[in-house]
Amino acid sequence: MSTYIERPRYHCALGGALVTINSIERAVAIVHSAPGCAASADVAATVGSGYWGTTVTDGRATPSTNIVEREVIFGGEERLKEQIAATLDVIDADLYAVITGCMTDIIGDDVRAVVAEFQKQGKPVIVAETGGFKGDSSVGYDFIWESIISQYVTKGLPKDDRLVNLFGFVPAQDVFWRGNLIELKRLLGLLGVRANTFLTPFDELPSLKESSRAALNIVFSQVHGISAAGKFEEVHGVPFVSEPLPIGPTATEAFLRRVGEQFKIDSALLEKVIADEQTHYYRFINPLTDLVNDQDFQRFGVIIGNADYVYALTRFIADDLGWIPYFAAITDLLSDEDQEKVAEHFNTIDVSLRPKLIFEKDTDRITQRLNEELEKENDPYGTPISPAFVIGSNLDRPLAAGLKAGFWGVSFPITNRIVTDQYYLGFRGGLRLATDLISVLISNR
């Protein structure tokens, strides 16, 4: 069980479910909770994700029962029923997702029974119990997906052997989820595999409704979205694989080769796609060599963020950028079992480039743990990792300043720049990331 956290880097289960629904076109959440929950969750997600901004209803226009003390005492089921009925009239959507907050889950409203009434009338209403105390945004992502998968997605459709569903991207929590999904869809498309991404502004609800046609689910995480994919397999018989986030040419080539094998892609096509994308990366990186070399832009890497990004970023700076990963802090709330899984994954990195890995969700304690590591270094100059570079969230700027290190925000929250269609996945995402990181080093010129 976890204890206190200084300035959490995620929202609660309700927040994760809310932003997932808000990312799905023509879906709307009906929040059964206290007056401020949806607005608070929304502001955290839409500000912290590089100003994602308003979605269809955004947080403050999200239908919400706004229950108060009276309902805590007498129960909130009647209020919810009235709210759902009114929402169906007022809000123009094709999927209505009832999600609950701490209060309703503690007082034990039978929300499933209330929603079942509407489902019986054929209304597209689903429900998930997402009380905030049940976990973080990623947990909420899994909860709402389990409900979508079992209550909304059509059962019994024939399979399409060139169709995959992509999971593991918690909107806002992965600040780049939109761009990342769009790029993955493009890459897979080059191999003749169609991908359902669900959470970009260009996805339409029918692709979700009929997602049970997919031959495979790919979860781009070892820990988030796994239980949703498990539910998918159980309900619709679609198996899943877990893939690390492919950032940069080395990781993405490996990813495409695994996809090629899985889908028996013609090897000539596979080689051509990989070669073309490699070419794109290197024809831009190649001319930067003199800058990077002459200025000695190799850095010691300090990487802070969620399990998926920290691993992928470590890999990228080690495998492609030629930096030295020194310290990696994973900030998710993870079970011991998940921590072990993630740690094992890090053990696949060659020991000479494997960073010290910690699991720490608390911002200042990350600094403390890093300082402890630095004190152990036997360095006569007192600067064992100079020059360093911190890839983290906006909360890690003071840490970077303390190290006199370069800083770039990749993980939530990012509040000092706008993120729209940027992405860091794939060959081109790796190019973008290299561009951003090196730009920091010359930004004072």
Place this chain on the structure above:
Amino acid sequence: MTINLKSSEAPIREQRLGAITGYSGTLKDLVGRTGCGGTVKNCDRTFSQSSSCSSGCAQTLLAGIVDAAIVNHAPIGCAGDTIYHNIANQYGRFYREWGNRNIQLVNTNIEEPDTVFGGADKLREGIREAWRRFTPKAIFITTSCASGIIGDDIRGVISELADEIPVPVIQVSCEGFRSKVWASGFDAAFHAVLTGIVKPPREKQPSLVNMVNFRGSARAYITRLFDRIGLVPSFIIPFSTVAELERISEAAVTATVCTTLGSYIGTALEEQYGVPYVKTIPPHGFAGIEAWLRGIGAVVGKQAEVEELIAEERAATEGDLAELRRRFKGKRAVIGMGPSYSQSYLGVLDELGIEVLHAASWHYDQRYDYGEQPPAILRAAERDKDVTFSVADQQLFEITNTLSRLKPDLYFSRHPGSSVWAAKLGITAIPVIDEYSAFGHRGLVNFGWRIADALTNRNFVNKLAERVKLPYTEWWYQQDPYTFLEKEAV
């Protein structure tokens, strides 16, 4: 009605001030029926959208105290919006040239087992950690729905730690489910400061003004104005220190830019320590600043200096105001703001010559803590022309419906998340996020030019509106905006 600083928490506004979040009618009707001890009953809604949480309002004030820390006794999500508070903090520090630093907040991460077995242990550890980590001058424990329903004995934990933690540790009762009026969270924060921080006066400071505000952007302007009448402002609560807050009982006067914000602390300081609270309309526009400065001047005996100052400020800005009024001729607007601003801006827009078609107020306090109706609404109701008036805790479906019917040129809003819908309807939206917009004579003129600029190029909103569909059904646009508001029993 007297504020009870012996009590562990401030009663919510619904109980204390007769605050309502549901009403539809006219300004004169509301003022008439809530005068002379009359009250209107709150109307509930059978459809509602999210509003805001008291805990966010409490934390936005308290997280700004530079040497205090917050222990947010809540599931992690309740600390989510501190991202926003941190942005406000970092901006504020940047402009004050204080260097980058995060707000000092620890969340106790209430999880499922704690809802069964209680969260007292986590709270205890959280307080210890906040002390160890920040060595703050005070620690505020903000509560949540979860901690409230579990029934954790927060006072018990605080008294257990009394010997261990040598600074005030103060409970802030801001559970979101207690009140639909998010401003109850401001009162919870002020109550905590008044009961846990403020000390009895050692000696009066005859030039000190407690300036109750949010972010303090107009510090230089106010300092200059006050200097002319021999006063020195202390801007509270954000960006003040615990030591400064300890001494607010010694001030000559308390003034505020927002009467919704200032009512509790202003009244309490007056009742408890005899610090006069300026109860005029807020200092927006000519009429606002003049009434406000006269109110301050009367307390400190500087009437003549105030009149001289007013005459100067007027002379410096009258020409611009006349030009702005000429430009705004025929322009029509809707207002949607918190009560103090909604009422105050009726006056501001009058001065600019902009016609108000409808005003919405995010809640309405039928009377303030000192027992009187809000002064700005009384002033607005004295105008010949009545205006339709609604009270809603930022129910945007009502606003969107109203805007699409009235098609105003301008929508003036306060609070994030409201102006965006007007913009998407192609209406020029003027969000009043900075509490000092339209402050004083010069602020009014600046604000006027900002509106003029916004009206000069409307391409962004016009093109946006052509391409965006709002989430409402066609059916909804054909309904009365208050279809889901319970009818008042007559």
